[in-house]
Amino acid sequence: xxxxxxxxxxxxxxxxxxxxxxxxxxxxxxxxxxxxxxxxxxxxxxxxxxxxxxxxxxxxxxxxxxxxxxxxxxxxxxxxxxxxxxxxxxxxxxxxxxxxxxxxxxxxxxxxxxxxxxxxxxxxxxxxxxxxxxxxxxxxxxxxxxxxxxxxxxxxxxxxxxxxxxxxxxxxxxxxxxxxxxxxxxxxxxxxxxxxxxxxxxxxxxxxxxxxxxxxxxxxxxxxxxxxxxxxxxxxxxxxxxxxxxxxxxxxxxxxxxxxxxxxxxxxxxxxxxxxxxxxxxxxxxxxxxxxxxxxxxxxxxxxxxxxxxxxxxxxxxxxxxxxxxxxxxxxxxxxxxxxxxxxxxxxxxxxxxxxxxxxxxxxxxxxxxxxxxxxxxxxxxxxxxxxxxxxxxxxxxxxxxxxxxxxxxxxxxxxxxxxxxxxxxxxxxxxxxxxxxxxxxxxxxxxxxxxxxxxxxxxxxxxxxxxxxxxxxxxxxxxxxxxxxxxxxxxxxxxxxxxxxxxxxxxxxxxxx
Numbered sequence: 052x053x054x055x056x057x058x059x060x061x062x063x064x065x066x067x068x069x070x071x072x073x074x075x076x077x078x079x080x081x082x083x084x085x086x087x088x089x090x091x092x093x094x095x096x097x098x099x100x101x102x103x104x105x106x107x108x109x110x111x112x113x114x115x116x117x118x119x120x121x122x123x124x125x126x127x128x129x130x131x132x133x134x135x136x137x138x139x140x141x142x143x144x145x146x147x148x149x150x151x152x153x154x155x156x157x158x159x160x161x162x163x164x165x166x167x168x169x170x171x172x173x174x175x176x177x178x179x180x181x182x183x184x185x186x187x188x189x190x191x192x193x194x195x196x197x198x199x200x201x202x203x204x205x206x207x208x209x210x211x212x213x214x215x216x217x218x219x220x221x222x223x224x225x226x227x228x229x230x231x232x233x234x235x236x237x238x239x240x241x242x243x244x245x246x247x248x249x250x251x252x253x254x255x256x257x258x259x260x261x262x263x264x265x266x267x268x269x270x271x272x273x274x275x276x277x278x279x280x281x282x283x284x285x286x287x288x289x290x291x292x293x294x295x296x297x298x299x300x301x302x303x304x305x306x307x308x309x310x311x312x313x314x315x316x317x318x319x320x321x322x323x324x325x326x327x328x329x330x331x332x333x334x335x336x337x338x339x340x341x342x343x344x345x346x347x348x349x350x351x352x353x354x355x356x357x358x359x360x361x362x363x364x365x366x367x368x369x370x371x372x373x374x375x376x377x378x379x380x381x382x383x384x385x386x387x388x389x390x391x392x393x394x395x396x397x398x399x400x401x402x403x404x405x406x407x408x409x410x411x412x413x414x415x416x417x418x419x420x421x422x423x424x425x426x427x428x429x430x431x432x433x434x435x436x437x438x439x440x441x442x443x444x445x446x447x448x449x450x451x452x453x454x455x456x457x458x459x460x461x462x463x464x465x466x467x468x469x470x471x472x473x474x475x476x477x478x479x480x481x482x483x484x485x486x487x488x489x490x491x492x493x494x495x496x497x498x499x500x501x502x503x504x505x506x507x508x509x510x511x512x513x514x515x516x517x518x519x520x521x522x523x524x525x526x527x528x529x530x531x532x533x534x535x536x537x538x539x540x541x542x543x544x545x546x547x548x549x550x551x552x553x554x555x556x557x558x559x560x561x562x563x564x565x
Contacts, residue, residue, distance in 0.1 A: 102178035122146025123166035149192035217286035297367035303359035315352035380411030386558030395537035396462020427541030432461035463537035
């Protein structure tokens, strides 16, 4: 149940359950007013307001305490804003009830409309309540569209029984400062009481957290609690404020002193507290435990303010550490390139996309060169490199320039080495014989010794054997088999050097040959 106050343009939740569907309601005793009374969940109920400003509700589709089975209802309820309470005034607390019609036009205590929803209602000048039709059950319990007309006369006021409030909850931990985290319990003496509580200093209600066990107080906070029980009004609120004075974790430390720097810098953040988690921001905002978690060095490439917070178990959060760095970038550029994986001899997917990004307002032409700077041990047929467009990369404005590096590798091959056909005689055969005859007869007899003659005879027989082996009337020469293994598989590093005047930058390509 909600109330809207136009004078302050605000809503107030005044009664009923705040939870989801399948709430069967609390009927109490018919005609009595009790704080615990509340209709079950429903929709398309008939409703109207009497001349005293009281709100009436009849039937609809909803849930009752009988097995919590949804159905069509005919229960009649009245809500008094002056009490902020409901009373079950008539009808049944179980679904699917047939109507009791009595004598047409004659009021009777036992008369009651059957279960229905989506009926039409209004109030006449005397304050009597009128009901017409809807979808529901007739006198025989048959469900369908209805066109019956009913009048409900208001002849008296029910007895009001002001309920006693539930007992105020008791917090086991006295309010005050503590030097370590604490736990507390909440108890209440009211039979069947449900305890609701908050820890942020706001007033609890029946929609707050339900107490189910010990509450951990690990930081400064205010716990408030109230009790709700059937047959009682809501209890007074119990309140206790706690201050937890925990030792603070050490403040984070930055590796780079505050100052002005020309090139981009790398900053690490550390903390002296063991097991501390560091949270940081780079835009000057105060970090919280929802900020980025520090996991490694940070690159400061433009002017910015780093702030960091350390959080450790059993300790209070650290003081915020802050450092502002001013980066005055010199005009230049950076070079990056995509990795490449190829098979030896591949002619597609063998290009690396190279990006030259200007820094500090650089504009101009950048010349690119590339070289293989590392390769597997004993690698053969090192890849060759070329750029798809050999000219320089032009940087205009703040836009990056691009180029494509082509990487060529050698594929494995196999083949046979073939000698040409031998003629009827070969120059080497003729030459061998001539040389032997010259050695034997070209040396004067007086200079020949028995050793010389012996050597010439051995040479002559050797040449003769070779001639015989190479003879045979010609034919194709013999051949030897051979293979080329191609570019060695493994990991290579290609270094790209970008140059513009005296400004140089390098980047690398991770190359994998499969």
